[in-house]
Amino acid sequence: MTRHTIEASEKPILDIFCDKYLFRIPSYQRPYAWTTEQTSELLDDIITACGEGGDVANASPYFLGSIVLIKDPQKPEADVVDGQQRLTTLTILLSVLRDLSAPKIGAAIHNYICQTGDPIKGTCDVFRLTPRDRDAEFFRANIQAEAGTNALPDVRQFRDARARMIENATFLRGRLKDSSEESLRRLTMYIAQRCYLVIVAASDQESAFRIFSVLNSRGLDLSPADILKAEIIGALPVGKQDAYTAQWEDIEDELGRSRFAELFGHIRMIHRKQKMQGTLIAEFREFVPTRKDPAKFIENELSPYADAYEEITDRAFESYKHADEINRQLTHLSRLDNFDWQPPAIEVIAKRRSDPDFILRFLSDLERLAYGLFLMRSDPSDRIRRYGRLLGWIQTGDDLFSDASPLQLDDAEKKAVRRSLDGDIYTVTRIRLPLLLRLDELLSGGSAVYSSPIMTVEHVLPQNPKAGSHWLTDFPTESDRDLWVHKLANLVILTRRKNSQAGNLDFQDKKSKYFSMKNGVSNFALTSKVLAESEWTIDTLKRRQNELIGAIEKLWRLA
Structure with missing residues (x-):
């Protein structure tokens, strides 16, 4: 009977990008997706933690997060269930540091990117990280190969994962190209010696997926769809x-x-x-x-x-x-x-x-x-x-x-x-505009087209008419105004932001200065019907309320 194992350990990068691990990104994984925003954050955090002087071995360690693998404890091959974003970005960073460094330092860095073949051990050259099959050769040629990042292609030729790889390599080169040799060497030493990952390795797929689903990872958030895909x-x-x-x-x-x-x-x-x-x-x-x-x-x-x-x-x-x-x-x-x-x-x-x-x-x-x-x-x-x-x-x-x-x-x-339709519709803020647009399209015979980015619901009879205005003649009591001000009949749609001063104009001025467009016609059937009214009284509102609710009742078979 096969014995399933789960091992977890914290390791520095020099003990991860080594002969004990050959990372593979399974084809079912989502594409590489880190943008320069996540990459910039990672680089800034590492540089800050590294500091500018002193012995790297005594510098504060930096925790990069965790990765989840399917891995036989006796073999180096490891399928990456969670962690491809960090592993890929770290590989890009090391490749850029290699290509910017002096030859001797660069050759040493390349050993973290590519396992050198050993005829005594019977091994051949193999890159320590293999992305998904569709991107693997591209990644080798443009990132992992020695001097690969020195002549990066135009990112506009690519999309998705390949575009992100080139964008991040270009970004990292731009950030590091003016650094001194000593600064590059020190940064690389810090990454190798003092940056840590927690490796969680399960020998079977089911255990790895279970771990994957409960771990929170640094970087681009995993959606449930990512977990379910795996x-x-x-x-x-x-x-x-x-x-x-x-x-x-x-x-x-x-x-x-x-x-x-x-x-x-x-x-x-x-x-x-x-x-x-x-x-x-x-x-x-x-x-x-x-x-x-x-x-x-x-x-x-x-x-x-x-x-x-x-x-x-x-x-x-x-x-x-x-x-x-x-x-x-x-x-x-x-x-x-x-x-x-x-x-x-x-x-x-x-x-x-x-x-x-x-x-x-x-x-x-x-x-x-x-x-x-x-x-x-x-x-x-x-x-x-x-x-x-x-x-x-x-x-x-x-x-x-x-x-x-x-x-x-x-x-x-x-x-x-x-x-509800006969109530104070204006106060139901989440339904009033959708309802009025539906009613407006109904009144227009289905021909209305709404393309304005700004649409607001406004009152004809204002909520707070000024003293001495004609509104107080047509609606003499506060109870009349309270009864009708928020009703469907008193509402119109405008393609402009609310103007409280204009909103208090008397009816005739409001029609010409606030509700009308430059050509005298409104975009909305509801508003056009208001423009056709010669006065705005309680009788007008009663008639309009019956017409509007009647139209909706017929459409939705409410009678």
């Missing part, structure tokens, strides 16, 4: 890992690192259908079946869900039918300040892509539900429970458009939404 790709047969790693990284590149990480939270919700109780990684492991058939997960879930999520967040659904209408619905939903609606949308678009009629009908009702929950002031837990029930109905194939469906509003909920 586990899922690592569970594949070795012969399939490269192909699925390439597919995984293509998806990540397409979405971008931030959205890719968010996608895993949505996939967890699609399976769990409840508010997260623990960590994303723990719940993903428990409720998303990946380990038994990781290839199936990547092909049947990760890839189609990523496509759907990209279309949802970019509002870029493509189809032979209803594409524009579907993307408009996604735009309405995207204006809300929560994304709890996205997992059901991802599930439907991914699984019903060939049925755009169904998708459009579903998203139209999802808009009604999402806005309705917001207007009813549902708390996040209630909202997530509702979407969890909806996911259950989607996955069991139940009729989503029946009265009993969690996608639909029941009579009590419709009444609550109508009551």
Whole structure:
């Protein structure tokens, strides 16, 4: 029976970049991603710790963090599960120091970068760090090879990992090229003798991944997606890992690192259908079946869900039918300040892509539900429970458009939404602009286009009219003003920042000086209807309130 081992020890760099270790970055790892910001921080910290004089052997030590390896204790080969950013950046730094140093010092530094072959031991020259296969030869030629950093290529030719490698090498050369030989020698001695890493070496993959998931590492934060990638790709047969790693990284590149990480939270919700109780990684492991058939997960879930999520967040659904209408619905939903609606949308678009009629009908009702929950002031837990029930109905194939469906509003909920619409909408700060934009597009017949970076909700009847203004004639009592000032009927959208002085103008002046554009026409249907009014009275507001709420009631079937 194989005995699994875990060893942990703190070692200086001279005992790490040595013949006891040959580091390999497995193909399933994410690309090298440190930017010059992380590299600059590392160099500054080392230089500060090194100091400017005195015996290096007595200088304060500097802790670089930890790395996690899969390694047979009897062999030098070590797969890097966590730590490639530090190991790669340290290799770049040592390569730059080698190429800037005098030949004798440079040759000594090169021994930390490349293991020299020994015919007596039966070893050949081999670089101590081998990046992922797709970047290994590039890294050898431009960084690790002697004099490699002396003629670095133009970074604009490259992207992703290779661009980061060249950028960091160029940055380090720029920072160190004017240093004296003695300064370079002292800095190298300090790195080799007084900079430490904690090496955590597990003899089996499962133990290494478990350690990897709980350790906090210095540098670029690891996302749950990085940890899950190591586990899922690592569970594949070795012969399939490269192909699925390439597919995984293509998806990540397409979405971008931030959205890719968010996608895993949505996939967890699609399976769990409840508010997260623990960590994303723990719940993903428990409720998303990946380990038994990781290839199936990547092909049947990760890839189609990523496509759907990209279309949802970019509002870029493509189809032979209803594409524009579907993307408009996604735009309405995207204006809300929560994304709890996205997992059901991802599930439907991914699984019903060939049925755009169904998708459009579903998203139209999802808009009604999402806005309705917001207007009813549902708390996040209630909202997530509702979407969890909806996911259950989607996955069991139940009729989503029946009265009993969690996608639909029941009579009590419709009444609550109508009551909220007739309330002080302006005070519900997180819904007022999305609601007014939705209503504005409805009044414009769907032709409105909103491209201004500034959109504000403003009052027609001001909150604090000046003494002697005409407003106090049309709204003589404070109770009348309080009743109407924050109502839907009294609100407009403007593409300019609030101007409190202009906001208190009398109605006729406000129309011409504040609400109108240069050509006398507003960008917004809501505002244009105000410009068409000859006066602004309680009767005007009653009529306008009935018209606006009636339009929303018809759209969302609230009657």
